[in-house]
Amino acid sequence: MNSVLWVQFCKDKRSPLFILLFIAGSILATLLFAGGVYSPTTVAIFSEEENASEIEKKWESLLNVDNSFKFEIVDPEKARENVKDGNMDVAVMLMETDYRLVATSELPSVSYVQQHVEKVFQREAQISAIAETRGEGDVRSEIESYLADAPFQLETQGLDSEQVPKYNMSTQLLFAFTFLISMFILGLKVNNVTNDKVSGIWDRMILSPMKKTSMYCGYVLYSFLITMFQIIVVLLLFKYVMNYEVGDNLWLVMMIAAFFTFSMISIAMLITGFVRTPEQFYAIYPSLIPLIPLISGAYMMPGTITNPVLLFVADLFPLAHAMEAIMSVIFYDAGLQDVMMSLLFMLLIGVVAMGVGINLIERRSK
Amino acid sequence: MLETINLSKSFKGKKVVQDVNLYLNNGESVGLLGPNGAGKSTTISMISTLIKPTSGEIKLNGVNTIDKPGEIRRISGVVPQELALYQELSAYENLKFFGAIYKMTGKELEKGIQQALEFVGLEARQKDLVKTYSGGMKRRLNIAAALLHQPKILILDEPTVGIDPQSRNHILETVRMLNQKDGTTILYTSHYMEEVEQLCDRLYIMDHGKIIAAGTKAELLSILSTEDTIKVELNKLDETFVEQVKTIEGVRKVEASHLQLKIIATKGSNLISKLVHLAEQHHLQLINFHTETPSLEDVFLQLTGRTLRN
Ligand SMILES: Nc1ncnc2c1ncn2[C@@H]1O[C@H](COP(=O)(O)OP(=O)(O)OP(=O)(O)O)[C@@H](O)[C@H]1O
Ligand SMILES: [Mg+2]
Numbered sequence: 001m002n003s004v005l006w007v008q009f010c011k012d013k014r015s016p017l018f019i020l021l022f023i024a025g026s027i028l029a030t031l032l033f034a035g036g037v038y039s040p041t042t043v044a045i046f047s048e049e050e051n052a053s054e055i056e057k058k059w060e061s062l063l064n065v066d067n068s069f070k071f072e073i074v075d076p077e078k079a080r081e082n083v084k085d086g087n088m089d090v091a092v093m094l095m096e097t098d099y100r101l102v103a104t105s106e107l108p109s110v111s112y113v114q115q116h117v118e119k120v121f122q123r124e125a126q127i128s129a130i131a132e133t134r135g136e137g138d139v140r141s142e143i144e145s146y147l148a149d150a151p152f153q154l155e156t157q158g159l160d161s162e163q164v165p166k167y168n169m170s171t172q173l174l175f176a177f178t179f180l181i182s183m184f185i186l187g188l189k190v191n192n193v194t195n196d197k198v199s200g201i202w203d204r205m206i207l208s209p210m211k212k213t214s215m216y217c218g219y220v221l222y223s224f225l226i227t228m229f230q231i232i233v234v235l236l237l238f239k240y241v242m243n244y245e246v247g248d249n250l251w252l253v254m255m256i257a258a259f260f261t262f263s264m265i266s267i268a269m270l271i272t273g274f275v276r277t278p279e280q281f282y283a284i285y286p287s288l289i290p291l292i293p294l295i296s297g298a299y300m301m302p303g304t305i306t307n308p309v310l311l312f313v314a315d316l317f318p319l320a321h322a323m324e325a326i327m328s329v330i331f332y333d334a335g336l337q338d339v340m341m342s343l344l345f346m347l348l349i350g351v352v353a354m355g356v357g358i359n360l361i362e363r364r365s366k
Numbered sequence: 367m368l369e370t371i372n373l374s375k376s377f378k379g380k381k382v383v384q385d386v387n388l389y390l391n392n393g394e395s396v397g398l399l400g401p402n403g404a405g406k407s408t409t410i411s412m413i414s415t416l417i418k419p420t421s422g423e424i425k426l427n428g429v430n431t432i433d434k435p436g437e438i439r440r441i442s443g444v445v446p447q448e449l450a451l452y453q454e455l456s457a458y459e460n461l462k463f464f465g466a467i468y469k470m471t472g473k474e475l476e477k478g479i480q481q482a483l484e485f486v487g488l489e490a491r492q493k494d495l496v497k498t499y500s501g502g503m504k505r506r507l508n509i510a511a512a513l514l515h516q517p518k519i520l521i522l523d524e525p526t527v528g529i530d531p532q533s534r535n536h537i538l539e540t541v542r543m544l545n546q547k548d549g550t551t552i553l554y555t556s557h558y559m560e561e562v563e564q565l566c567d568r569l570y571i572m573d574h575g576k577i578i579a580a581g582t583k584a585e586l587l588s589i590l591s592t593e594d595t596i597k598v599e600l601n602k603l604d605e606t607f608v609e610q611v612k613t614i615e616g617v618r619k620v621e622a623s624h625l626q627l628k629i630i631a632t633k634g635s636n637l638i639s640k641l642v643h644l645a646e647q648h649h650l651q652l653i654n655f656h657t658e659t660p661s662l663e664d665v666f667l668q669l670t671g672r673t674l675r676n
Contacts (some may be wrong), residue, residue, distance in 0.1 A: 003466035006460070006463070006466070007452065007455070007463040010452075010455055011454050014454050014495075041551030164422060199448065199449070199450055199451070200446040200448045201451070201452065203416055203444075203450065204450050207416065207422055207439050207442075207444055208439070208468050209440070209467075209468060210467045228589055257591070270526070278668075287573040298407070
């Protein structure tokens with residue numbers, strides 16, 4: 001097993017660029033799509049109604065309630081142009097009581113903006129509905145002061161009695177992209193099994209006194225270590241250099257990441273069981289992997305995907321479980337006990353996929 | 367020391383190796399000769415325990431190797447037909463890995479690596495990446511990787527495919543040294559008749575999954591001892607002429623290529639005068655002809671009706 005680890009490491013040492021490029025890629029993707037924490041994404045707003053400036057003013061103050069986005073009034077022409085040229089992902093066209101998004105693609109950031117805007121508009125709709133039925137006085141301030149001091153208050157508290165931090169999409173995207181890249185790295189490493197089988201190196205190992213379990217362990221462990229290396233480097237970088245919010249319980253987060261990595265390696269092994277050549281793997285794997293975060297809702301606010309079929313499919317892959325567990329550790333201070341179910345799920349997926357995968361590989365070589 | 371008994375293998379119902387019986391005595395050098403797709407690699411994979419036979423037995427000193435592959439794996443080295451090497455690593459690193467999987471470590475491993483490199487003449491280039499090697503050097507390293515654990519039996523599967531004559535001679539010389547100096551038992555697969563003729567004490571000829579002839583070179587040639595091989599060159603060649611040559615009494619086999627005819631006929635069948643006569647009838651001129659001493663190629667042609675290499 002040690003010799004397999006050593007020889008795989010030698011290969012990567014000879015061409016470290018590959019791994020480094022991947023790591024750089026995941027960092028870049030996170031920065032690009034999630035943005036820095038201290039510079040909230042600016043979203044252009046404009047109106048083309050008759051009383052445009054009035055509408056713009058009203059919604060500007062309502063939309064800018066937290067600092068995840070900065071809504072800015074912009075000339076309609078310019079906003080449209082910016083979106084068209086790709087300078088901005090999205091702009092919001094405002095109406096008296098409604099809005100339209102102006103976007104050219106379905107980037108994760110667009111749906112995040114939409115969720116925020118939708119929430120604000122719905123609340124306003126409710127308030128004005130109440131105002132209409134009551135038909136008197138300053139309903140808004142009444143409702144607001146009522147909400148601020150309601151008879152029944154739902155107070156969410158963390159274990160350390162501090163206010164629960166607000167959900168941060170940047171953090172979620174950080175993990176989504178990091179894991180996306182992890183899946184590529186570990187897949188390419190697992191594919192070395194097929195590579196070495198085709199080249200005949202595998203047969204040399206079979207004929208040697210090395211045990212078959214050691215052989216498999218070598219490949220699996222190497223993929224695991226190199227993937228964990230990538231995850232840890234990226235996490236530490238974002239925590240200490242970019243000051244991203246990754247919670248205080250870094251050990252538990254890494255443990256969940258480790259379960260995820262193992263589980264996903266097993267799925268890669270399962271796919272390896274279905275292919276004959278490394279080229280087939282290269283054809284299948286990279287087209288499958290980007291779908292997993294999409295199905296698992298890793299780019300969207302939790303709860304966005306409601307289709308039961310998609311939810312079921314997502315549960316078959318470890319990503320959904322890992323994301324859920326990590327987000328609850330970071331934002332809701334969940335402990336080991338709380339994420340145990342997710343860990344067990346990933347372990348189960350891992351054990352089953354690994355078992356079936358290795359069986360298929362072995363049957364293939366008969 | 368090693369023998370196979372009615373060794374057979376089918377892939378999806380297609381018989382690829384059928385009832386192969388062969389044996390290797392200690393210190394012998396044995397060739398397994400056959401055209402592409404004859405089943406040589408499949409036979410070798412069964413002997414080296416990489417694949418299980420569909421039926422039949424393999425015995426090493428009387429012990430069935432199919433149930434107990436440990437011993438044969440320990441004492442044999444296999445040089446696969448493909449280049450089973452890490453192209454991205456140096457020769458030294460490759461050998462270090464292939465030695466390590468045989469549980470070699472430290473000084474023993476280092477000594478083994480240098481010995482193997484020296485044997486195939488690659489010690490000067492050991493730090494270079496394999497992908498920068500020539501085809502012949504890669505082949506040599508492919509052999510070195512099988513020598514690290516000093517096997518008693520060396521099984522080589524077409525170790526000279528696609529390389530220049532110089533590297534080829536180097537490899538043949540290496541194998542001969544292993545056999546004659548170290549007493550390594552050799553099983554050598556090839557579809558080059560000359561190699562096996564040069565290198566092996568005994569050989570098996572295989573075609574379509576079956577052994578069609580076996581013995582020493584002399585024994586195999588004696589198959590042809592009652593025959594003559596005649597090569598005739600004409601100014602023109604036509605089909606009907608070739609057909610009629612085939613009907614001449616005593617002619618066993620005729621092969622036409624370009625303007626040449628290769629004819630195998632029973633000794634003393636007075637072929638030449640008949641040929642001259644026939645050529646005259648067809649208004650053809652005999653430009654050249656000579657009688658050849660038979661080669662193993664001819665044995666193969668005689669046995670299968672085909673030449674070895676296409
Ligand atoms: N794993 C396999 N599955 C199906 N058919 C196979 C398999 N391996 C070999 N064959 C078939 O068995 C036949 C013999 O193959 P084999 O590789 O043993 O021939 P060979 O004598 O080594 O030929 P070559 O000189 O080309 O190496 C071929 O027709 C090949 O297609
Ligand atoms: Mg072969």
